[in-house]
Each structure stands twice: as structure tokens, then as C-alpha cells.
Amino acid sequence: xxxxxxxxxxxxxxxxxxxxxxxxxxxxxxxxxxxxxxxxxxxxxxxxxxxxxxxxxxxxxxxxxxxxxxxxxxxxxxxxxxxxxxxxxxxxxxxxxxxxxxxxxxxxxxxxxxxxxxxxxxxxxxxxxxxxxxxxxxxxxxxxxxxxxxxxxxxxxxxxxxxxxxxxxxxxxxxxxxxxxxxxxxxxxxxxxxxxxxxxxxxxxxxxxxxxxxxxxxxxx
Amino acid sequence: xxxxxxxxxxxxxxxxxxxxxxxxxxxxxxxxxxxxxxxxxxxxxxxxxxxxxxxxxxxxxxxxxxxxxxxxxxxxxxxxxxxxxxxxxxxxxxxxxxxxxxxxxxxxxxxxxxxxxxxxxxxxxxxxxxxxxxxxxxxxxxxxxxxxxxxxxxxxxxxxxxxxxxxxxxxxxxxxxxxxxxxxxxxxxxxxxxxxxxxxxxxxxxxxxxxxxxxxxxxxxxxxxxxxxxxxxxxxxxxxxxxxxxxxxxxxxxxxxxxxxxxxxxxxxxxxxxxxxxxxxxxxxxxxxxxxxxxxxxxxxxxxxxxxxxxxxxxxxxxxxxxxxxxxxxxxxxxxxxxxxxxxxxxxxxxxxxxxxxxxxxxxxxxxxxxxxxxxxxxxxxxxxxxxxxxxxxxxxxxxxxxxxxxxxxxxxxx
Numbered sequence: 001x002x003x004x005x006x007x008x009x010x011x012x013x014x015x016x017x018x019x020x021x022x023x024x025x026x027x028x029x030x031x032x033x034x035x036x037x038x039x040x041x042x043x044x045x046x047x048x049x050x051x052x053x054x055x056x057x058x059x060x061x062x063x064x065x066x067x068x069x070x071x072x073x074x075x076x077x078x079x080x081x082x083x084x085x086x087x088x089x090x091x092x093x094x095x096x097x098x099x100x101x102x103x104x105x106x107x108x109x110x111x112x113x114x115x116x117x118x119x120x121x122x123x124x125x126x127x128x129x130x131x132x133x134x135x136x137x138x139x140x141x142x143x144x145x146x147x148x149x150x151x152x153x154x155x156x157x158x159x160x161x162x163x164x165x166x167x168x169x170x171x172x173x174x175x176x177x178x179x180x181x182x183x184x185x186x187x188x189x190x191x192x193x194x195x196x197x198x199x200x201x202x203x204x205x206x207x208x209x210x211x212x213x214x215x216x217x218x219x220x221x
Numbered sequence: 222x223x224x225x226x227x228x229x230x231x232x233x234x235x236x237x238x239x240x241x242x243x244x245x246x247x248x249x250x251x252x253x254x255x256x257x258x259x260x261x262x263x264x265x266x267x268x269x270x271x272x273x274x275x276x277x278x279x280x281x282x283x284x285x286x287x288x289x290x291x292x293x294x295x296x297x298x299x300x301x302x303x304x305x306x307x308x309x310x311x312x313x314x315x316x317x318x319x320x321x322x323x324x325x326x327x328x329x330x331x332x333x334x335x336x337x338x339x340x341x342x343x344x345x346x347x348x349x350x351x352x353x354x355x356x357x358x359x360x361x362x363x364x365x366x367x368x369x370x371x372x373x374x375x376x377x378x379x380x381x382x383x384x385x386x387x388x389x390x391x392x393x394x395x396x397x398x399x400x401x402x403x404x405x406x407x408x409x410x411x412x413x414x415x416x417x418x419x420x421x422x423x424x425x426x427x428x429x430x431x432x433x434x435x436x437x438x439x440x441x442x443x444x445x446x447x448x449x450x451x452x453x454x455x456x457x458x459x460x461x462x463x464x465x466x467x468x469x470x471x472x473x474x475x476x477x478x479x480x481x482x483x484x485x486x487x488x489x490x491x492x493x494x495x496x497x498x499x500x501x502x503x504x505x506x507x508x509x510x511x512x513x514x515x516x517x518x519x520x521x522x523x524x525x526x527x528x529x530x531x532x533x534x535x536x537x538x539x540x541x542x543x544x545x546x547x548x549x550x551x552x553x554x555x556x557x558x559x560x561x562x563x564x565x566x567x568x569x570x571x572x573x574x575x576x577x578x579x580x581x582x583x584x585x586x587x588x589x590x591x592x593x594x595x596x597x598x599x600x601x602x603x604x605x606x607x608x609x610x611x612x613x614x615x616x617x618x619x620x621x622x623x624x625x626x627x628x629x630x631x632x633x634x635x636x
Contacts, residue, residue: 054544054627075548082546093541093631097232102225109222110546154545 001194002028002051002162007060009046009217020046021057022217030161031192033185035205038214044198045166047214051196052085052164053077064162082110086155090167092147094139100150101126101135107158125153129183145176152183156193163187165197169204181207223558230559233531234566240527241563247520248567248610249574255513256575256603257582262509263599265413265489271352272417277450278349279482280415281308281443281460286475295475298322300436301425303480304443307463313456316446318346321428323419324440328396330382337378337396340419341428341441349446350417357390357405364404365424372401373422375409396421415442415488437469437478445482457482517610524614528560532622539622540630549623556622560615561608568607572600 009021021043028034036044049055050062053069061068064084069077086107094103104122113121126132129149139147148168155163165184169177181204187193197208205211213220234241268275284303287294299308304319311317321341328335347359352373360371372394374382383389389403401423410418425432447456460482469476483491490496490505532539542552 049628052544054631075550078543078546078548081544087541087544089541089631093537095229095538095541097229097236098225102228106542107545109225110548110551115224158545 001030001032001065002026002196003061003063003066004047004051005061005063007047007050007057007062009043009050009055010058019217021050024060024214024217024219026212026219028194028196030194031188032210033188033195033208034197034210034212035208036196036198036212036214037200037202037205038220040200042214043217044214048164048166048196048198052087053081054087078110082107082158084160084162086158086160086163088148088151088155088163088165088168090170092139092144092151092171094147094150094154096139098138099135100131100137100139100142103139103150104153104157106154111158121157122153125157126150128156129153143176144172145179148172148176148180149183152180152187156187156191161194163193163195165195167198167200169199169201177201177204226555226558227562229555230562233535233559234563236534237531240531244524244527244563245567245570247523248564248607249570251517251520252568252571252603252606252610253574253578255516255606256572256599257578258509258513259602260575260579260599262489266485267598269411269413270408271350271410272413273351274349274446275485277447277452279314279445279447279453279456279484280488281445281480281482282415282488283483284438284478284480286438286469286473287477287479288475289477291477293475295438297438297440299441299443299480300439301432301441302435303437303439304441305432307467308443308445308460311445311456311459311463313447313452313459314445315448316345316349318349318444318446319343319425320346320417320442320444321425322440322442326397326421328382328394335381337420338418339396339421339423341425342422343425346417346444349444352407352410352417355406355408356388357403360404360424365426368426369424370399370401370427371404371424373405373407374403375407375420377409378420379403379406394421399427401427435470437467437480443482453484513606517606517613521610521614524560524564524610525617528556528615528618529621532618535622536625536630537632539625540627540632543625543627543630553616553619553623556619557612557615560619561611564607564611564614565604568603568610571607572603575603 004024004026007021007024008019011018011020024047036047038044046055050057053062061070069080072080095106101119101122104125105118108118108121123132123135126135129152131146131149131153134142134146139150142150152168163184168184169180172180184195184197185207188195199205266275272278281299281304283296284299285294285296301319309317319342323338323340326337326339328337344360344362344365352359355376359373360369364371374389374394379387379389382394383392389406392403393400394403395401401421412418445456447453460480464478464480467478469478487502490501494501494505494508496504539552
């Protein structure tokens with residue numbers, strides 16, 4: 001499903017060259033739930049961003065369903081992300097000015113979906129994460145766990161094949177973290193979503209199908 | 222989508238009230254000034270009381286006589302003879318009337334001195350203009366043929382001379398030692414050049430000057446009413462042909478005659494630019510539009526600045542939108558639309574302010590008896606200005622915003 005081939009990411013400034021990722025080769029199968037672990041600054045998030053087509057590798061290739069993206073325009077990439085990928089961020093990145101349901105609807109705004117259909121799909125996604133009763137609330141009125149559940153609803157509302165989660169439980173206590181993790185596991189088991197999750201938490205990582213470890217930009221297992 | 226933009230725009234406005242106040246103040250103040258200028262100009266150009274046909278009127282108000290060597294000349298309004306004997310013979314126009322420039326006359330009422338502006342006219346002028354008669358009627362051809370000393374006075378003149386609200390038709394008014402019988406009282410007239418306004422109107426043949434003299438240059442204006450605005454070029458052409466045929470007697474030192482007919486737009490342009498050449502309309506309107514754009518520049522730059530700093534606040538939102546499929550173009554449009562919404566709100570406040578200023582000008586009687594209004598044309602121009610304003614001040618920040626790298630934007634880093 002996802003294939004990283006010889007991925008290298010180098011950040012170049014005038015004086016320093018920092019290698020963030022070095023010769024990463026990774027395959028993620030369809031419906032697989034993979035977790036990525038490693039110390040801070042080892043390149044986990046960079047890898048996830050490259051996988052999610054949010055960042056470009058310095059060298060190497062990303063393929064999703066056998067498709068490379070070198071020739072994709074900004075518009076084509078945006079459309080691909082919209083149809084195929086869903087993102088969950090550590091600090092939720094909800095838009096505080098919009099209500100919960102409006103936040104969840106966001107990916108659908110960039111598709112040809114009627115307002116009524118958008119509302120229906122967003123409500124459905126919120127029901128799935130157990131927040132059907134919080135639709136009219138604003139993010140600032142929610143707890144951290146609830147915010148992350150809204151972010152999950154936003155990630156799944158467009159029914160993407162792949163969910164990329166960057167430390168989804170990183171800002172949550174263990175109870176809320178477990179709740180979020182249970183939702184992700186259920187999405188994988190029931191909806192067969194392919195999930196790649198970056199985490200610091202060994203316990204969470206052990207619940208997934210496979211664990212990938214990074215150290216100083218290099219894959220260690 | 223638009224609903225979503227409006228929702229976000231509204232929230233963003235409420236987020237930083239000081240920024241919003243500064244932006245809105247800049248926009249509404251600028252737009253108010255521009256709307257007032259447009260409204261004043263529109264008031265002078267659009268057909269209004271008592272000239273309902275101003276848009277299809279031309280004015281023969283400028284004549285020049287030069288010597289053969291072209292080193293001596295006299296330039297002024299038209300002479301009565303020139304208008305009566307030549308201009309009135311034009312075939313293309315629907316009607317041609319004659320009105321003099323205003324003459325200040327003195328009159329005394331109960332030991333009090335009144336200064337009245339008097340204008341001499343023919344009878345046709347009352348068919349071209351549409352003054353509202355409160356009492357009586359206009360003088361006609363037979364009044365003029367019978368050399369009747371009749372007068373039409375304004376409401377204000379009546380109140381000053383005879384007393385407020387009096388019935389005065391048939392009564393006598395004496396000005397500059399000449400007695401006139403009042404034949405009609407009209408509603409006060411706004412002062413708009415070249416203008417159908419005066420305090421008292423009397424037949425041209427009551428003038429003390431000798432109108433039979435072959436005068437080409439003088440103190441009169443020919444008001445030429447076209448059947449349609451599109452006849453203007455044809456009328457101007459016929460007018461020039463007529464002028465070219467006139468031969469000034471050789472005993473006159475100045476024998477080269479040039480005369481012009483102007484539309485209201487041209488007259489206003491001449492007054493504003495102090496130029497009488499053919500390009501003055503273009504010069505005037507270019508200067509006007511240029512000046513307006515320049516006037517809009519400062520608040521636009523201010524808004525650009527404010528918008529750029531607002532991007533910092535919204536970097537993460539931009540990143541998230543991009544991650545979930547928004548293209549740079551869509552985001553740029555979103556930002557421009559939000560900005561146009563902001564300027565439209567500013568525009569509405571500006572429109573209200575402009576309305577207040579115009580009411581103030583009107584009530585303070587800075588321009589006599591003018592009835593200012595923000596008509597649909599002025600309103601439309603104001604809205605257009607808002608959109609242009611919003612677009613100009615939104616486009617640069619929008620481009621900058623849309624070029625942000627998703628990863629940096631999500632982290633809240635502006636690069």
C-alpha cells in the first residue's frame with residue numbers, strides 16, 4: 001500500500017547539513033497498523049510527513065498503491081491527499097473558530113459534496129468517535145481527549161484508505177490515550193484502514209501489528 | 222464553501238478587535254470620503270431638478286474672437302445676437318433656449334437691501350428646464366413679443382421680498398430700478414453650473430443692453446436640447462459648420478470666430494482642470510480616478526500589513542487545510558473573499574458615514590438647495606470600490622499565505 005524507497009531527507013543551511021532521514025526503506029501493507037518509534041529528533045515525524053506527501057524527500061521515492069508522485073502538481077497532490085490520506089496531529093490542529101462539526105467537515109469542503117451530505121458524513125464520523133452529542137461545541141470547550149477524537153473524526157470523514165497519526169496520544173493522559181488508541185484499533189479492524197502511527201509510548205506501539213524503530217534518521221530493525 | 226468563508230471571516234474579525242477596528246476605520250473613512258466625492262460629482266452630472274434632461278443637453282457657453290494675427294483675442298460666453306440669429310437655426314436639436322449669466326442686482330425692501338441674482342431668458346428655456354411652479358406660470362412667446370415686464374421669482378426671493386408664503390402673482394417687484402410683474406414663483410433651484418439657478422428670471426428683451434447689436438461674444442448661454450444623447454456629435458458638427466460660415470464684418474478688429482458647445486461633463490471638467498481643450502474630460506477623470514486610487518493606497522497598505530500579521534496567527538489553520546486537500550489557489554481565494562467581506566462591512570459603515578456627511582452638507586446649506594442622495598449608481602460604485610479595495614489588500618497576503626510549505630505551516634512557522 002505504502003512504499004518508501006531509499007528515502008533521504010537532508011536539511012541544508014548555509015553552514016550546516018543535517019541528515020534527518022537516511023536510506024529509509026519501508027513497506028506498509030493494506031490494512032496494516034504500523035507504529036514508528038524512536039527518540040525525539042530521530043526523524044519519525046519527517047518520515048510521516050514524507051509518507052503523507054506533505055514534505056518532499058531529498059532523494060528516494062514514495063509510492064502509494066504503486067503510484068509515484070514526482071510529476072504531480074500542487075493541485076494534483078492536494079487532490080490525492082484529500083481522497084486517500086487522513087491526518088491526525090499531536091496537538092490536534094483544530095480550527096478554534098469553527099464548531100466541532102464544521103471542523104470535521106473540512107476535508108469535504110475540497111470535494112464536490114453538497115452541504116447536506118457534508119453534514120451527514122461529519123455527524124456519522126463524530127458518532128463513530130463517540131462525540132455525537134458535541135457537534136455544536138467549539139474546540140475550546142472540549143477536553144484534550146475529546147479534541148483528539150474530533151481530529152480523528154476529521155481524518156476519517158472522507159473515508160481515506162490511509163490514516164497517518166503523529167503522536168495522537170502524546171498530549172493525553174493514559175485514560176484518554178487508551179480511548180483514542182481503541183478508536184484507532186477499531187478503525188483498523190472494522191474499516192480495514194491502513195494506519196501509520198508515530199509514538200513515544202511503547203505500550204501503545206505494542207498494540208499495533210508492527211513496530212518500526214528509527215535512530216538518528218536510520219531504520220534500526 | 223462561501224458560507225464557511227463568511228463564518229471564518231466573521232470569527233477572525235472578532236478575534237483581534239484592535240486590528241479589526243484599525244482596518245475598519247481605515248476602510249470606512251476612505252470609502253466615506255470617496256463616496257462623498259462621487260456623490261457630489263454625480264449630483265452635478267446626473268439629470269436632476271430643474272434639469273431633467275441634463276444628460277441630453279449641450280451648452281453653447283464659450284465664444285472666442287481673435288484678430289488675423291492671432292495675437293489678440295477676447296473669450297467669453299456667447300453674445301445674444303450669435304445665439305438668436307445663428308445657433309437657434311440649428312436643425313438637429315429638439316429645442317434651443319437662451320439664458321444669460323447671472324447679474325447681481327440691488328433691490329430694497331423696507332429699508333433693507335437685497336441682492337438678487339437676475340437672469341434674462343427666452344421663453345424656450347422654460348420648455349427645456351422643468352422648474353416646479355408653486356404659483357403662476359412661466360412667461361411665453363406672447364409675453365415677450367408684447368414687451369411685457371414680467372418676472373419669475375424663487376420661493377426664497379418671494380419670502381425675502383414680499384414675506385413668507387404670500388400669494389404674489391400679479392404683484393410688482395422692483396430691482397435695479399425696473400419694475401416687473403410677478404408671473405410665477407418657482408421652488409428654489411440648486412446651484413449647479415452652468416445652471417438654471419437665479420433669484421429672478423425675466424424676459425431677455427427687458428435688458429437695458431442693445432440686443433440687436435451683432436454681438437458674438439457676450440453674457441449668454443445657449444442651452445441645446447438634443448433628441449438623444451447620441452445626437453451630440455452631429456449637433457457639434459452642425460454647430461461647427463454654422464460657425465465656419467459666419468463672416469465677421471471687416472470693420473471689426475477681431476474677425477476670427479471660434480465657438481464651442483459642451484456637455485455638462487465637459488463643463489465640470491473645464492471648471493476642475495482650468496483647461497478648455499478637448500482632452501480636459503480625459504484629464505479630469507484620469508486625475509479623479511488616479512487621485513482616488515492614491516487615496517486608497519494608504520489604507521490598502523495598512524490592510525496588507527495587518528493581513529500579513531494575521532497570517533502568522535493562522536499558519537496552523539493554513540497547514541491543516543492544505544494537508545486535507547486545499548490547493549494554494551483555493552486558499553488564496555478564501556483569503557481574498559474573507560478580505561472582501563471585511564471591506565464590504567467597512568464599506569457599509571463608510572456608506573453610512575458618507576450619508577451623514579452629505580446630510581450635513583445639505584443641512585448646513587453649503588451648496589444651495591441641493592438635494593444630495595446616494596442613488597443606486599453611487600451605491601454600485603461604492604460596492605465596486607470595496608471589492609477593488611478588498612482585492613488589492615488581500616491578494617498579496619493571500620499569495621504569500623498560499624505559498625507556505627504545509628509542514629512549516631502546521632508547525633506555525635512562516636517561511
